[in-house]
Amino acid sequence: MVSQPQPPDRPLVHRPGSVSSRSTNTRRHRTTRSHTGGVSYRPQNxxxxxxxxxxxxxxxxxxxxxxxxxxxxxxxxxxxxxxxxxxxxxxxxxxxxxxxxxxxxxxxxxxxxxxxxxxxxxxxxxxxxxxxxxxxxxxxxxxxxxxxxxxxxxxLFGGDANQPPPVPHKPPPPAYNFLRSMSNFSAMQSASHISKANPLTPDSDIVRDYDNLFRIFYNYAPALDAVNIAESYIQCKSLLTLADMYDALEVVGPRIDHHLLQFQGRLWKQIAKYPPSYLKLGYLARSKVIFAEALVHVVGQWPSGSSQLKHTVPPDVLEVIEDKVDELQERKMKTEARLFRLTLTTPKGERVTPSNAYMDWLALSLFRQWLAENTTPPLPPLPKTPEAQQRPGHSQPPPLSSGNLFRLLGTGGSSYLARDEMKRFVKLRPDDHQRDTLKKFEKKMDEIKAMARDIVRPLMRNCLELDMGRDGGGLGYLTCTRIDEEDFPF
Known part of the structure; x- marks a missing residue:
């Protein structure tokens, strides 16, 4: 016979554990087989x-x-x-x-x-x-x-009944602490209150909520809608309600916070549409970002959202709202007082009067009249008589909201008391209607507007994550409420 060509020579290396490893693997492999030849059942873990x-x-x-x-x-x-x-x-x-x-x-x-x-x-x-x-x-x-x-x-999976079960392997915890130092049994006491305050969800949603609850316990991400923010809000609220029943808000809340914050700009717009709802959700989730964002809207709109929050949030939350409302009202009153005291001076340092600077005094008078019309509530309508019904009526426009008023003052320029309006005012005295007189009047009015803009600047601060632009994003209220660390009720 002709021998076949052999592969290149390689040094023979003796592996001491190769035989024993093979026998061990064989024994291990054999232990997974039953006596009937099939693979034995191993319970899921x-x-x-x-x-x-x-x-x-x-x-x-x-x-x-x-x-x-x-x-x-x-x-x-x-x-x-x-x-x-x-x-x-x-x-x-x-x-x-x-x-x-x-x-x-x-x-x-x-x-x-x-x-x-x-x-x-x-x-x-x-x-x-x-x-x-x-x-x-x-x-x-x-x-x-x-x-x-x-x-x-x-x-009957084996083991000694007198010994505790083996410690389970849990995935590593996230950055925040999931372990509770102490807990109470308040969830059982508040179950009846929750049943009245929250309508029952469909049965399929209950299955989903319990599954998400246990998934969070084991550091798995909950299955929540990541596309539709409105649907995601409903799911998060339902899950938080369940977590509140089982005294697990400290564990579930951070997961809800992390999920909703992924919506970013869409989340801020939703909070602007439904601030009371997101205030309650932010409180349950212990989310400082969501709670603070909603609180700024609620304080600016107050008391329009009081009916949705009273008797539905804890007293400490209402206390924070009322304190911030009082602070904002006080700031607005002080700002209005400074605006009404705003004045011009002559080159000699004297306050302008009709006798020493008539045109300057007229400009101040027009500004104060405009300010009074937009900070004073409208007068109640007069009873209509037959004679009054026959005459054409001239309804007074409603005053501006506080947010829009201060934003106009903070913008200045032609946003209010524009050139045409000043021209009509100067025309009330035909003898003074000259081009030079109007220019001087406009110059003094621009000086007054610049002083008013500096006065209202603190109220123009935006404490929201929402980008409102120069026009305030269409919001008719102030968003300058500052939320400090000690203001959070959780």
């Missing part, structure tokens, strides 16, 4: 079903579908005061004492007695104690469904 390490089973029945979660008490208790209390040893003992005394809660809420704990700890086969929650829809249509404890069950 990732969100939302941590079948190997989870110890809290949660069942959501809504919209004709059932969604099950197997989660960890450690993570649920860190993120929610509801679960921290409901799975605590003190709560279990209290439920057991209430059951034994006959004065405990109704049997719709499962109770974990001390005897049950001891019995399950002694189960053969390494059973592990679990907590079990189901969504209870109650008997009334106007009640918000909440999770209630049912009789816990045990699993």
């Amino acid at each position: 990732e969100f939302p079903n941590f079948a190997q390490t989870g110890d809290v089973e949660i069942i959501i029945n809504a919209d004709g579908q059932e969604k099950r979660y197997m989660l960890h008490r450690l993570i649920l208790a860190q993120c929610s005061g509801f679960f921290e209390t409901g799975t605590s040893e003190e709560w279990s003992k209290a439920q057991a004492r209430g059951q034994n005394s006959g004065h405990g809660p109704s049997n719709t809420l499962g109770r974990i007695g001390e005897d049950d704990i001891a019995g399950r700890s002694a189960l053969s086969g390494g059973g592990r104690l679990q907590w079990r929650y189901e969504l209870d829809w109650g008997n009334k249509d106007d009640e918000v469904p909440m999770l209630v404890q049912k009789q816990p069950q045990t699993t």
Whole structure:
């Protein structure tokens, strides 16, 4: 036979672990096969079903579908005061004492007695104690469904029942702190209030909200609309309401804040359209940016938004609003007083009067008359008589809003008291209607407008993220309210 050509010679390297590694891999590979030759079943151990390490089973029945979660008490208790209390040893003992005394809660809420704990700890086969929650829809249509404890069950995935379950692996936390130093059980107390203040969402939305809630607990991004900001607002509000029920706002709020801020300019425009709604959302989400943006609008419009906020926000929020409204009103009053005291002086340093500078005094008189007409509420209409109905009426235009008034003063130039209006004023005295007289009058009026612009400059400050442009973005109110760190009620 003719031998085949051999490949280039390579040094033979002895790998001591190659044989043992192969046998180890073979043994490991064989352990994954059942005696019948098929691949053995390995329970899932990732969100939302941590079948190997989870110890809290949660069942959501809504919209004709059932969604099950197997989660960890450690993570649920860190993120929610509801679960921290409901799975605590003190709560279990209290439920057991209430059951034994006959004065405990109704049997719709499962109770974990001390005897049950001891019995399950002694189960053969390494059973592990679990907590079990189901969504209870109650008997009334106007009640918000909440999770209630049912009789816990045990699993037989191995391990010692007397030992705690292995610590689950949780993704690394984000920049903000998700862990709570302490929590309370106020969510259960406020559930009845929430059911009256918020209409029930469709069942499919409830499933979505619970899924987003648990996703946030495990540091997954919630599934919220990232295109339609109006739909995103509805979803965020519904999720925040659910988080409030389970005392988890400190965990859910930052996620909502991060999601909405991605809309940037569209978010500022929506807040300008619905400031009371976004003020409440910003408060629940503990979002300083959204809360401050909405608060500036609410203060500028007050009291137009009072009906939407009173009895729907906590007293400390109303207190902040009223304090800022008082501050703004005081600033406006002081500014108006300075404008009315505005005056011109002669070359000798004397205040102008009809005797020492008649044309200058006329310019001041016209400015003060215009200012008075736009800062004084209109007079009530006179009762109409038959004679008055026959004569053509001349209705007085309504005064400008405070925002528009101060913006005109802050703009100056021909934005108010333009040349034609000054010309008509000078014509009231035919003897003085000369070209030089009109030019002198316009020059003095420009001097007055420049002084007024300096007076109102502090009120022209825009404390919004919204870019309003030179015309104020069509807003008829001031946006100069400054929100400091100590003003946030959370």
